[in-house]
Amino acid sequence: MRKIDCYKSSQKILLVGEGDFSFSACLARAFHDASNIVATSYLRQGETRMHILVCLIVLRHKKLVRAYFKSASKMLNEGGEVHMRHRDDNPYNRWNVVLLAGEAGLKLKEKVDFQKSDFPGYHNKRGGDIRTNKTFPIVHAFNFKFALDLPE
Structure with a gap:
């Protein structure tokens, strides 16, 4: 088993909103394998020119994040x-991802600082239509880790 930060090669990993796929590529290089990784990104309809099948998902607002947690749970x-990598400063903290996850039967297991330097080759990029493919500052970013809220 290989490991990078909180990710293990033995896990089944779904990455949503992956931008330019550099994060999934970073994990695949670290694991020497990508067979347990599925990565998704948002592309406009006219820009879907890929040689691999990619599920197109965009998380634009709380309604979609809520639906994502419901499906994921x-x-x-x-x-x-x-796991959700998310900024926890204004205005992003207004999404209240912990509450949204709770509505789907998930509880916060851990919230850890996200350090881009832990993921060599990762390039954070914007998705959607606002300055698409441009980088953005990674400040106040965390990995929120949720698990099923099972009775003890």
Whole structure:
């Protein structure tokens, strides 16, 4: 088993909103394998020119994040986790991702600082239509780790 930060090669990993796929590529290089990784990104309809099948998802507002958590919680096995890398400063903290996850039966297991330097080759990029493919500052960024809220 290989490991990079909180990710292990033995996990099944779904990466949503992956931008230019540099984060998934970073994990695949570290693991020497990408067979357990599925990565998604948003592209406008006319820009879908890829040689691999990619699920197109955009997380534009709380309604979609809520739906994402609801779907993800149904797919988890006991011991599985949903990770969300998210900024926790204004205005992003207004999304209240912990509350949204809770509505889907998930509880916050851990919130850890996200350090871009831990992921060589990762290039953070914007998605959607606002300054698409441009970088943005990674400040007040955390990995929120959620698990099923099972009775003790």
